[in-house]
Amino acid sequence: MEHIQSFFSLTRLNSFGIDVKAKYFCKANAIDNILSVLDWQQKQQTPLLVLGGGSNVLFTKDFDGLVLQNALKGITLEKEDDTYYYVKAMAGENWHEFVCYCVEQQYQGIENLSLIPGNVGASPMQNIGAYGVEIKDVFESLEAIHVQDKHIQVFQHADCQFGYRDSIFKNALRNQYIILSVTFKLRKQPIYNTSYGNIEQALEQMKVTTPDMASIAKAVIQIRQQKLPDPKVLGNAGSFFKNPIIPDQLFEAIKLKYPQIPGFPISQTNTTKVPAAWLIEQAGFKGFRLGDVGCYPLQPLVLVNYGNASGEAIYAFSSNIIERVAKEFNIELEREVNIY
Numbered sequence: 001m002e003h004i005q006s007f008f009s010l011t012r013l014n015s016f017g018i019d020v021k022a023k024y025f026c027k028a029n030a031i032d033n034i035l036s037v038l039d040w041q042q043k044q045q046t047p048l049l050v051l052g053g054g055s056n057v058l059f060t061k062d063f064d065g066l067v068l069q070n071a072l073k074g075i076t077l078e079k080e081d082d083t084y085y086y087v088k089a090m091a092g093e094n095w096h097e098f099v100c101y102c103v104e105q106q107y108q109g110i111e112n113l114s115l116i117p118g119n120v121g122a123s124p125m126q127n128i129g130a131y132g133v134e135i136k137d138v139f140e141s142l143e144a145i146h147v148q149d150k151h152i153q154v155f156q157h158a159d160c161q162f163g164y165r166d167s168i169f170k171n172a173l174r175n176q177y178i179i180l181s182v183t184f185k186l187r188k189q190p191i192y193n194t195s196y197g198n199i200e201q202a203l204e205q206m207k208v209t210t211p212d213m214a215s216i217a218k219a220v221i222q223i224r225q226q227k228l229p230d231p232k233v234l235g236n237a238g239s240f241f242k243n244p245i246i247p248d249q250l251f252e253a254i255k256l257k258y259p260q261i262p263g264f265p266i267s268q269t270n271t272t273k274v275p276a277a278w279l280i281e282q283a284g285f286k287g288f289r290l291g292d293v294g295c296y297p298l299q300p301l302v303l304v305n306y307g308n309a310s311g312e313a314i315y316a317f318s319s320n321i322i323e324r325v326a327k328e329f330n331i332e333l334e335r336e337v338n339i340y
């Protein structure tokens, strides 16, 4: 039986650095550990929370149950064909280290996702994405264990219902599975994606004329380091809100008052994606700080903990933003971060 600790501090296990405790805590580094801990948790009838790197959660209170940190490790090349390598990574592998490993091995397709904090196991949860690439573009399958009956199930791409920062694991199957491993389908022949954000500009500055996986990863890392706060220095969970997708009609109506509103039409849906950062800035929150909570001055979509903010204070701050944006634009911002 794994070692279960009581009243365990989660401060160092969440990137906001919120000072909360778990009633019970266990770090599992083998599937057998997970099974025995689930037995224990069911006997205790205590709630369960699975944690990876804690970089997409906001704790607003102590967790009155068991926090299970998934620390399964291992990366294996499962198979290859003419076009792809099929690479399986266990859930507890650090995401960025996994990306670096793939770049080294010349497994192509996730270099644009460099430096995203967190672990592999959480990557399908919200279909992580950045710089024009999402997990769904390279996802082959995943293995997960059902928390109630403990069977292990394989989910193929179509089973996961990936969407923008979304999957079935955030919806119909929320809290029902623990992801054990993810298999990625990575190209042998590169198709680089440098058109998004400032990647081309960064490559130019680096004097790279023929980009490769390593130089693209380096460019993405540089851009991210300039734009986003390092959670080790300033607590945060990346983008706090999703970019809203609104009916074209509403977009046109807003445009009458705000002709400069940026928007990205989504083909064949009569909807447009609007940058939440722009809406938040217009609502007056860019760089705004209240006590130890604030909008990061360089990127208002990122809420930061300047020191000893409580999770409740950050949550209240986010509610205030939602209210003000709704009032001004009639758009309901949705939180991307998981609230506990």
Ligand SMILES: Cc1cc2nc3c(=O)[nH]c(=O)nc-3n(C[C@H](O)[C@H](O)[C@H](O)COP(=O)(O)OP(=O)(O)OC[C@H]3O[C@@H](n4cnc5c(N)ncnc54)[C@H](O)[C@@H]3O)c2cc1C
Residues within 6 Å of the ligand: 015, 049, 050, 051, 052, 053, 054, 055, 056, 057, 070, 091, 116, 117, 118, 119, 120, 121, 122, 123, 125, 126, 127, 128, 129, 130, 177, 178, 179, 180, 228, 229, 230, 231, 236, 237, 238, 239, 338
């Ligand atoms: C500075 C910064 C920048 C970021 N940039 C990006 C970005 O560019 N793109 C992006 O998409 N995200 C970004 N994020 C958000 C975050 O990095 C990702 O969502 C990441 O995948 C979270 O991984 P994690 O292991 O930390 O998950 P956690 O925060 O530990 O968990 C997130 C959710 O997934 C669940 N979960 C975790 N592991 C498992 C598992 N094995 N099985 C079942 N459920 C599980 C948890 O219960 C929780 O609900 C950023 C965050 C930060 C701090």
